[in-house]
Amino acid sequence: MTLIWGGLSLGAIYAIVAIGYNIVFISSKTFNFAHAQLTMVGAFVAYTGLVKWHLPTVLVLVIAAAAVALVAAIEERIAIRPVGDMHNILVTTLGASILLDGIAQLTWGSQPLSVPFFAGDKAISLFGGRVYPVEIFLIAIAVLLVVGLGFYSRRSLTGLALLGMAEDREAALLRGVNVRRLAFMAFVAAGALAGFVGLFVGSKTFAVSTLGAALALKGFVVLAIGGFGSMPGTLVGGTLVGLAEAFASRYLGGEYANLAVFLILVTILMLRPAGLFVRTKERVV
Amino acid sequence: MAGLPLARRIAAGPLWLVPLAAGILLILVPYFNLEYSIVRQLQLAMILSLLVSGLNLSLGFAGELALGQVAMYAAGAYTAGMLSQRGHTDIVLQLVAAGVAALLVGILTGIPGLRLGSWSLAMTSFFLVLLLPDVLAIFREDTGGRNGLTGILSPTLFGRMLTPEDYFMVIAIVTVAWFAVMRNIAVSRHGTALRVLKQSPVLAASMGINVFRMKLMAYALGAVPAGLAGALFASLDLYISPEAFSFTVATTILAASVLGGSASVYGAVFGAFILQFGLNQSTEFQRYSLVVTGAFLIIGGVLLTGGLSGLARSLWKRAVGEEPAAAADKDAARPDEVPAVPGKVxxxxxxxxxxxxxxxxxxxxxxxxxxxxxxxxxxxxxxxxxxxxxxxxxxxxxxxxxxxxxxxxxxxxxxxxxxxxxxxxxxxxxxxxxxxxxxxxxxxxxxxxxxxxxxxxxxxxxxxxxxxxxxxxxxxxxxxxxxxxxxxxxxxxxxxxxxxxxxxxxxxxxxxxxxxxxxxxxxxxxxxxxxxxxxxxxxxxxxxxxxxxxxxxxxxxxxxxxxxxxxxxxxxxxxxxxxxxxxxxxxxxxxxxxxxxxxxxxxxxxxxxxxxxxxxxx
Incomplete structure (x- = not known):
């Protein structure tokens, strides 16, 4: 059960990253390669706030969310908005992710930094397994996000506008939705979210400049399993990837963890290329 | 305006003569008695340009971003290295084996990667780079794991030991030969078909082109130069380790491709040489390499859609002069007899x-x-x-x-x-x-x-x-x-x-x-x-x-x-x-x-x- 808790919390991290990808994807049909790096920056900011500046946790969460939202806003302005060719967005957001990796390395060095967690680091027993408080928080955040966003998108006007935009950009435009502004806001919101969860993610994984790349890949695998744009899919995908990783490294050895996840990705792409929760749409000419 | 007639005269001749001359010059470098450090940089630049060229086939021609060149590079290097360890030192044999190994990696990873639109290939191939150290560790008995593969023997050609000068020529000849191949593909009907595909998969399909197979072909074919580069690299240092195939290398390849112009044949050479000579030189750069590469990709993606070669092409066009605008004559010759167009029901x-x-x-x-x-x-x-x-x-x-x-x-x-x-x-x-x-x-x-x-x-x-x-x-x-x-x-x-x-x-x-x-x-x-x-x-x-x-x-x-x-x-x-x-x-x-x-x-x-x-x- 300890293993399962570990796997589930790991999967929750990946799911949270995938949710960030999804928010951007739904609002602007673009894929922000650098989203995982935003989470990484959030973890670093949390480290600085808690360890260097000794600020209270709540304040650190707010600062991290604001700081990363700002980074996301800058990224949108320089690496997404001016790009004419959709093909190039993949290249520019990848560039942004590498840039953030580099800046993080220069600012915080390449040694893993431990981010303290406010609820302590004493494992407790739950359902016959040992689990750390931060792991419970991560799982709870992932579930709450999916439920909350699902609710938000169906009940609020902004949420409905976002869904409409995802369905048909032009139609939304004609209906008076400021598509560009909304897409920008969604992008920044995804950034704020990444900053907010940075503290939790960093507490589990350490803040380290290679975190972004690892999270980006696993987050993508989660997305591929659940299907692009599907929020509930991220929970299923996260669970699958987290457990696979935990079990593979426990029973086969650490070097098999990534391989196991890769095999899941390949299997999903071969059997259901659109993911488990998205129905394949027919192509329109 | 004195340069104008010259430019026109060169433009009138077969244009492939220019790169061919540059290639011959490159092959003859060992006779110029250059400094060792420059010669080494040249060798690395040629290897890098092979890698970039492979990426161009996929990114520039088929329109699919792939980051897995490094994995194919590694497949080629380890294949050649392990062959050499076991006494098969003939460089031709190593090149062929490395090319085939890389091609296999390309096909196997391309099939799942290309099933789902553009991001999945980028991510699957990115994953491949991350998996590399793990895979090498799993087979550490053969690959040396993290410690690297040692005991690679000096390369030979038809039983003759190759001197460093000979080996330089081997690298240069392989590079020139690959670019000739690449050029022939690009100007052939396959090159045009790839452009059709990049323009629109819907168009390609409506013209009878199998989109999946075409993309797979471009991606897998791009593995071949990477495999060759791997073999050349293994016998250059007689030592390879996972560090030579890190994600940083993958991003350098991409940056060189974007800089040189992904949709061009020779842009790869420009991009690779500039990155190898200009940026990788200083140790100071190493610290900032990620920042610079990242900034580069953003700027390149936003501004230089055609890369340096695109820029050069438009300058060239201006030097040669605009093509005389085709007379828009309405009474262009029309045939009296129209050949049959056999329709079906x-x-x-x-x-x-x-x-x-x-x-x-x-x-x-x-x-x-x-x-x-x-x-x-x-x-x-x-x-x-x-x-x-x-x-x-x-x-x-x-x-x-x-x-x-x-x-x-x-x-x-x-x-x-x-x-x-x-x-x-x-x-x-x-x-x-x-x-x-x-x-x-x-x-x-x-x-x-x-x-x-x-x-x-x-x-x-x-x-x-x-x-x-x-x-x-x-x-x-x-x-x-x-x-x-x-x-x-x-x-x-x-x-x-x-x-x-x-x-x-x-x-x-x-x-x-x-x-x-x-x-x-x-x-x-x-x-x-x-x-x-x-x-x-x-x-x-x-x-x-x-x-x-x-x-x-x-x-x-x-x-x-x-x-x-x-x-x-x-x-x-x-x-x-x-x-x-x-x-x-x-x-x-x-x-x-x-x-x-x-x-x-x-x-x-x-x-x-x-x-x-x-x-x-x-």
Whole structure:
């Protein structure tokens, strides 16, 4: 059960990253390669706030969310908005992710930094397994996000506008939705979210400049399993990837963890290329 | 302006002489007694340019971002290294084995990676780079794991030991040879087909190109130079370790590709040399390498769409001078005799289709025969375009039969439908960038008349034969549509009317059993409509089967032999132009004319037609 808790919390991290990808994807049909790096920056900011500046946790969460939202806003302005060719967005957001990796390395060095967690680091027993408080928080955040966003998108006007935009950009435009502004806001919101969860993610994984790349890949695998744009899919995908990783490294050895996840990705792409929760749409000419 | 005549003179000669001369110079470098550090940088730059070139095939030509070059590079390096450890030191053997190993990695990872649109290949191949240390660790007995592979022996050629100078020449020769191969692919019909694919997968499929296979070909073929580079690298240092194949290397390759221009052949060399010599030199740079590479990709992606080579090309064009604008003569030579266009019978029976709860088509029948123009009309939302897309195989039918002569089409994918003989044009002409009118038209023959990549690379007789036929046929169909005088112009630069004619020519060159024209007159002025009508008549008289989906009622009346009118996904009326003109339902539902109104019908009709035409020109 300890293993399962570990796997589930790991999967929750990946799911949270995938949710960030999804928010951007739904609002602007673009894929922000650098989203995982935003989470990484959030973890670093949390480290600085808690360890260097000794600020209270709540304040650190707010600062991290604001700081990363700002980074996301800058990224949108320089690496997404001016790009004419959709093909190039993949290249520019990848560039942004590498840039953030580099800046993080220069600012915080390449040694893993431990981010303290406010609820302590004493494992407790739950359902016959040992689990750390931060792991419970991560799982709870992932579930709450999916439920909350699902609710938000169906009940609020902004949420409905976002869904409409995802369905048909032009139609939304004609209906008076400021598509560009909304897409920008969604992008920044995804950034704020990444900053907010940075503290939790960093507490589990350490803040380290290679975190972004690892999270980006696993987050993508989660997305591929659940299907692009599907929020509930991220929970299923996260669970699958987290457990696979935990079990593979426990029973086969650490070097098999990534391989196991890769095999899941390949299997999903071969059997259901659109993911488990998205129905394949027919192509329109 | 003294440079101008020289530039013109060089432009007049065969342009491949320039890179060839540069390549020979490179091979002869060992005779120049250069400093060791420069020679080493040159060797690394050549290896890097091989890697970049492989990426260009996938990113620049097929339009798929891939980061897995490094994994193929590693596959090549470890294959060669392990062969050498076991005493197989012949460099030719190592190169071949490394190339094959890399190709296998390319095919195996490309198949899942290319199943789902653009991001999945990027991510799957990115994952591959991350997996590399793990895989090497799992097989640490053979690969040395994290400690690296030692004990690689000096390379030999036909039993003779190679000196460092010899080995430099080997690297240079392999590099030059690969770029010759790459150039031959890029200027061949395969290069054009890749551009079609990059422009639009829908277009590629409608021209009979299997999108998945084509992308896989580009991606997997790009693995070959990476494998060669790996083998060359293994025998250069006689030591390889996982560190040489890190993610940083992957991003350097990408940066070099973007800098040099992904869609060019020699841009890879520029990009690789600049990064190797300019940036990797200083140790100070190492600290900032990620920041610089990242910034580079952003700037490159935003500003330099064509990379440095694109910039150079536009400067070059300015130096050589604009091509004399092709005289837009309206009375361009038109052939008196039109060769036969053997059409087939297109039969649509009881075809139905629903999207969710919306029944778009409810059992529609249609027959289009050779030597006739069959027009499909109906108000917006009546199912015309849906029907067209079903015929082309972009939508699956829920029920019913679509057949061309005896071949049933309704279960085929769009590329197979196209190869069976269905050719179409698009409402908005769909024409790839950066190719001439002639090339754009010749691409229509790509799927129907095959010559393998190998035949194209080696310029074997079959490739030459197909190429000659491509050229001759292109002349023929360009004559037929009357834009042959524009054959050297850039295809995307043509005005709308001529781009429509170009699309018709591209369809005709594949000798289609049926020609589908999708709102082909919309947005054209009267002259252009008249020319288009003339071409359609000519195709019909030559025996072609033409299906015209059109809003311009006047054009339909003047051209069609038979008109099929749809409304709400059902057949509303069917008949000759006269019959349709007198059909009350068509008049009221499609044209909105009340038959009981006292006004003289033909006056009202003309007004409505103008209105309809305007409505279409958005």
């Amino acid at each position: 297109l039969k649509v029976e009881g075809v139905a289709k629903s999207f969710g709860g919306n029944q778009a088509l409810k059992g529609v029948d249609l027959v289009a025969s050779p030597g006739k123009v069959t027009a499909l009309i109906g108000p917006n939302g009546s199912g015309k375009t849906t029907l067209l897309n079903m015929i082309c195989g972009f939508y699956r039918t829920d029920a019913g039969v679509i057949a061309l002569d005896d071949r049933q089409l309704q279960r085929m994918g769009p590329d197979r439908v196209a190869r069976t003989g269905v050719a179409r044009t698009f409402q908005t002409p769909n024409i790839p960038e950066g190719i001439t009118v002639r090339e754009a038209v010749m691409a229509g023959r790509y799927a129907g008349h095959r010559a393998t990549v190998l035949e194209a690379v080696l310029r074997l007789p079959r490739y030459r034969k197909v190429r000659r036929a491509d050229l001759a046929e292109a002349d023929r169909v360009l004559d037929l549509v009357g834009i042959r005088h524009l054959e050297d112009a850039e295809a995307t630069a043509l005005p709308l009317g001529q781009r429509r004619l170009l699309e018709v020519a591209r369809c005709l060159i594949s000798n289609p059993g049926v020609l589908l024209l999708d709102e082909t007159a919309s947005g054209l002025d009267e002259d252009e409509v008249e020319r288009l009508a003339e071409v359609i008549r000519r195709v019909r008289d030559a025996g072609g089967t033409v299906v015209l989906v059109e809003h311009n009622f006047q054009l339909v009346l003047s051209l069609a032999d038979e008109i099929v009118a749809l409304a709400h996904g059902e057949l509303m009326a069917k008949g000759t132009p006269e019959e349709i003109q007198n059909n009350e339902r068509v008049m009221s539902e499609y044209l909105g004319i009340d038959p009981d109104a006292p006004a003289a019908p033909h006056v009202v009709l003309a007004d409505v037609i103008d209105g309809a035409q305007e409505g279409v020109e958005r």
